[in-house]
Amino acid sequence: FGIFRKPYSRLPPGPRGLPLVGNVFQFDPVKAWHLCEEYKRKYGPIVYLNFFGQPVVVINTKKVAYDLLVHRAANYSDRTRSIVGDYMTGGMNSGLIRYGELQVLWRKFRRSSQFALSPKAIAQYQSLQQDEMVLMTYGMMYDPDHWTEEISRATSSIVLSMIYDLPPIKSLSDPFLNKIGDFNRRLSEVFYPGAHLVELLPILDYLPAWLAKWKRDAIKDFRFFSALFQKMFRVNKEQVVSGEEHRASFCATIAENQEKMAISDLECAWLAGSLHGAGHDTTYTMITWAIFAMIHFPEVQRRAQQQLDEVVGRSRIPSLADFKHLPYIRAIVQEARLVLRWRPVTPLGPTHYSVEDDYYEGYYIPKGTFCMPNIRSMNYDSEIYGPDAGDFKPDRFLDSCGNIKDENDEGHFSYGFGYRDCVGRHLANNALFIAVSMLLWSMKIEPGKDENGKNVLPDINSEEMDGFMIRPAQFRVTLSPRFPDVEMILRQARDDVVSSERYKRSD
Numbered sequence: 273f274g275i276f277r278k279p280y281s282r283l284p285p286g287p288r289g290l291p292l293v294g295n296v297f298q299f300d301p302v303k304a305w306h307l308c309e310e311y312k313r314k315y316g317p318i319v320y321l322n323f324f325g326q327p328v329v330v331i332n333t334k335k336v337a338y339d340l341l342v343h344r345a346a347n348y349s350d351r352t353r354s355i356v357g358d359y360m361t362g363g364m365n366s367g368l369i370r371y372g373e374l375q376v377l378w379r380k381f382r383r384s385s386q387f388a389l390s391p392k393a394i395a396q397y398q399s400l401q402q403d404e405m406v407l408m409t410y411g412m413m414y415d416p417d418h419w420t421e422e423i424s425r426a427t428s429s430i431v432l433s434m435i436y437d438l439p440p441i442k443s444l445s446d447p448f449l450n451k452i453g454d455f456n457r458r459l460s461e462v463f464y465p466g467a468h469l470v471e472l473l474p475i476l477d478y479l480p481a482w483l484a485k486w487k488r489d490a491i492k493d494f495r496f497f498s499a500l501f502q503k504m505f506r507v508n509k510e511q512v513v514s515g516e517e518h519r520a521s522f523c524a525t526i527a528e529n530q531e532k533m534a535i536s537d538l539e540c541a542w543l544a545g546s547l548h549g550a551g552h553d554t555t556y557t558m559i560t561w562a563i564f565a566m567i568h569f570p571e572v573q574r575r576a577q578q579q580l581d582e583v584v585g586r587s588r589i590p591s592l593a594d595f596k597h598l599p600y601i602r603a604i605v606q607e608a609r610l611v612l613r614w615r616p617v618t619p620l621g622p623t624h625y626s627v628e629d630d631y632y633e634g635y636y637i638p639k640g641t642f643c644m645p646n647i648r649s650m651n652y653d654s655e656i657y658g659p660d661a662g663d664f665k666p667d668r669f670l671d672s673c674g675n676i677k678d679e680n681d682e683g684h685f686s687y688g689f690g691y692r693d694c695v696g697r698h699l700a701n702n703a704l705f706i707a708v709s710m711l712l713w714s715m716k717i718e719p720g721k722d723e724n725g726k727n728v729l730p731d732i733n734s735e736e737m738d739g740f741m742i743r744p745a746q747f748r749v750t751l752s753p754r755f756p757d758v759e760m761i762l763r764q765a766r767d768d769v770v771s772s773e774r775y776k777r778s779d
């Protein structure tokens with residue numbers, strides 16, 4: 273018996289749980305990262321929890337994350353299985369796809385998306401990103417009460433236009449956007465503990481569809497979205513196959529390389545169809561946090577605007593071509609990769625699931641453990657970022673001449689780890705740079721006002737969970753043109769976008 277008990281007696285430390293249920297009732301998913309902070313203080317860099325017998329490990333430091341999720345990635349790159357999720361997606365959602373025993377499908381997905389979202393490939397979408405940020409900034413200036421909707425529309429439009437070469441999404445009530453948004457929401461809900469009994473009692477999966485509504489609905493979803501995503505993919509593929517002249521898109525890039533990647537039409541269709549879910553909420557949330565930060569740190573805003581005036585001037589809008597010459601904006605984005613370090617959008621990154629039993633620093637990590645990287649805690653680690661790690665301070669990334677200290681250091685852990693790290697990071701980084709430059713070039717960003725005209729600064733600690741994302745609780749902003757010519761220059765830029773061939777296609 274000693275032999276059998278030994279591995280379990282060396283599990284990593286963690287709070288004592290209740291019989292059978294373990295720690296599940298102590299772990300409120302809404303406050304998860306606060307709780308993990310407490311566990312880190314009490315138990316150290318690696319903490320063990322048990323959810324109804326399911327082993328869970330919380331990874332609190334960069335060292336443990338790299339040792340396990342990067343250097344032992346072959347063992348820590350699977351994702352949690354969801355029976356309902358698999359029925360809904362046929363196991364083909366790019367973020368949730370299983371690493372699996374043979375890894376055939378995962379490899380195809382990973383290679384194809386890494387290729388189609390590489391820095392070289394995404395350079396083709398710079399003007400699309402620029403155009404959408406012009407529309408977003410213009411929309412926010414003229415309708416500041418709906419500023420979050422404008423960001424959401426623009427980030428959706430970038431992702432969907434990039435995937436399918438679609439004309440701009442003009443409003444959040446766009447029918448395709450609604451369908452895909454609703455599906456993504458329902459898919460993320462499937463992963464909430466207790467959302468479906470079958471996840472706890474897999475024997476229920478043997479029920480025929482006519483007896484199990486969850487199964488009927490999930491199969492219906494799969495059929496509907498397989499047809500929709502294939503239709504969208506084939507429009508792009510046919511242009512490639514027929515040799516017709518076409519614009520760049522994610523679908524066209526994977527269709528051009530389909531044979532080499534040995535990936536079927538259905539797989540391409542799901543690979544593309546699942547990107548909106550991975551790319552929209554994250555980028556939207558980050559821009560929202562960037563605005564939140566600008567309200568709280570007016571001195572940072574002032575310095576950024578001073579650099580914009582020196583480099584870009586006041587007679588044209590900024591663009592990605594200014595990237596090299598705007599280190600302070602880049603440092604904001606880096607701190608703000610912004611909010612990426614200061615307020616990571618996924619404070620507990622998506623879980624990595626271990627494939628085999630493993631031993632680490634004398635601890636036993638059983639096969640099938642959910643490994644949760646505590647990204648928030650790593651981004652705030654004072655051993656890496658110094659005693660002021662909790663402050664919003666872009667200067668930490670700049671040398672004494674005001675240049676970026678280390679071009680190769682991302683400066684945060686918000687894009688995850690190892691084989692599962694974010695394949696959309698280059699696209700997201702460009703979108704953020706353009707968004708922050710454009711917003712700060714054109715507007716003073718100040719707190720919203722109450723009915724007596726008094727500034728209402730949102731609580732700096734305000735936040736709310738939305739699925740896996742953490743957002744600032746709703747707040748109002750005052751957005752005003754920074755100098756007299758802004759309106760004219762921005763209107764001209766907006767008119768140019770609206771009269772472009774891409775925009776006119778949506779009429």
Ligand code: HEM
Nearest residue numbers: 366367550551554555686687688689692693694695696700
């Ligand atoms: C600032 C915005 C973004 C943030 C903070 C972000 C963050 C993340 C994180 C934390 C992961 C999981 C990493 C892990 O498991 O270790 C991830 C995965 C992923 N992201 Fe992003 N992401 C962003 C934007 C995007 C965009 C714009 C796209 C594409 C359009 C994208 C596509 C993906 C995909 C496909 C995966 C799954 C990779 C895999 O499991 O192999 N992301 N992202």
